[in-house]
Amino acid sequence: TQSTRPQRLLGAVKKNATRGDPRSVVKAIDQFCRQKEWAMNVGDEKGCILDSVVSELNPATVLELGTYCGYSTVRIASMLPPHAKLITLEFNPDYAAVARQVIAWAGLEDKVQLVEGASGDLIPKMSEQFEVETFDLVFLDHWKDRYLPDTKLMEECGLLKKGSVLLADNVICPGTPEYLEYVRASPRYESQYFRSHLEYTKVEDGLEKSVFLG
Numbered sequence: 001t002q003s004t005r006p007q008r009l010l011g012a013v014k015k016n017a018t019r020g021d022p023r024s025v026v027k028a029i030d031q032f033c034r035q036k037e038w039a040m041n042v043g044d045e046k047g048c049i050l051d052s053v054v055s056e057l058n059p060a061t062v063l064e065l066g067t068y069c070g071y072s073t074v075r076i077a078s079m080l081p082p083h084a085k086l087i088t089l090e091f092n093p094d095y096a097a098v099a100r101q102v103i104a105w106a107g108l109e110d111k112v113q114l115v116e117g118a119s120g121d122l123i124p125k126m127s128e129q130f131e132v133e134t135f136d137l138v139f140l141d142h143w144k145d146r147y148l149p150d151t152k153l154m155e156e157c158g159l160l161k162k163g164s165v166l167l168a169d170n171v172i173c174p175g176t177p178e179y180l181e182y183v184r185a186s187p188r189y190e191s192q193y194f195r196s197h198l199e200y201t202k203v204e205d206g207l208e209k210s211v212f213l214g
């Protein structure tokens with residue numbers, strides 16, 4: 001049977017990256033996507049912006065919406081302090097299976113909890129099932145029409161506290177207009193746009209960083 005793109009991406013990680021070395025996993029995926037097949041990872045250019053937000057925030061609890069192959073999961077988890085936790089949600093079992101292996105290859109299983117399911121179903125269960133009060137950082141990179149409803153849901157479930165940071169990928173391409181309008185107009189957020197490019201291309205894209213003001 002034919003392999004899928006995520007499976008070929010995983011093959012490139014196993015072939016070219018060193019077990020237990022997250023940076024080599026990130027490099028192997030970026031090389032695969034530049035030289036072989038484009039894939040919708042946040043990528044190296046936007047990835048550096050993601051890295052700077054994580055290192056500045058030094059978060060203890062992180063939520064990622066949309067694991068895909070685990071590229072940004074590895075980037076974030078590799079920068080977390082010892083007892084910090086990253087919960088990442090993915091509803092496609094095939095993507096989840098690949099991501100688990102990518103995360104394991106990077107040696108980051110202990111910092112990452114990959115939960116299979118839809119964000120809309122899992123977010124309301126965070127506090128009871130996953131023993132999380134609030135998230136210091138949320139990375140939004142799932143279906144673009146889910147950014148706004150899930151943000152409202154996180155507010156309603158009390159998962160954001162004063163200072164919590166939402167970092168959203170693709171606010172230009174493919175674009176998340178309703179989300180962008182909401183966080184930029186709402187008095188409860190202080191938003192900032194980081195201009196960049198769509199992963200592995202020259203097309204404009206960017207990340208929106210929104211601090212929850214409580």
Ligand SMILES: Cc1ncnc2c1ncn2[C@@H]1O[C@H](/C=C/CNC(=O)c2cc(-c3ccc(F)cc3)cc(O)c2O)C[C@H]1O
Nearest residue numbers: 040066067068089090091092117118119141142143173174
């Ligand atoms: C609601 C929900 N719950 C859990 N997992 C969810 C979910 N919605 C999607 N997911 C999972 O996240 C992943 C989806 C991500 C969606 N990302 C995208 O559609 C996406 C698309 C592009 C793009 C840009 C220009 C082009 F010409 C073509 C594509 C670039 C990106 O960086 C992207 O993140 C995989 C999916 O199973």
Ligand SMILES: [Mg+2]
Nearest residue numbers: 042141169170
């Ligand atoms: Mg994206």
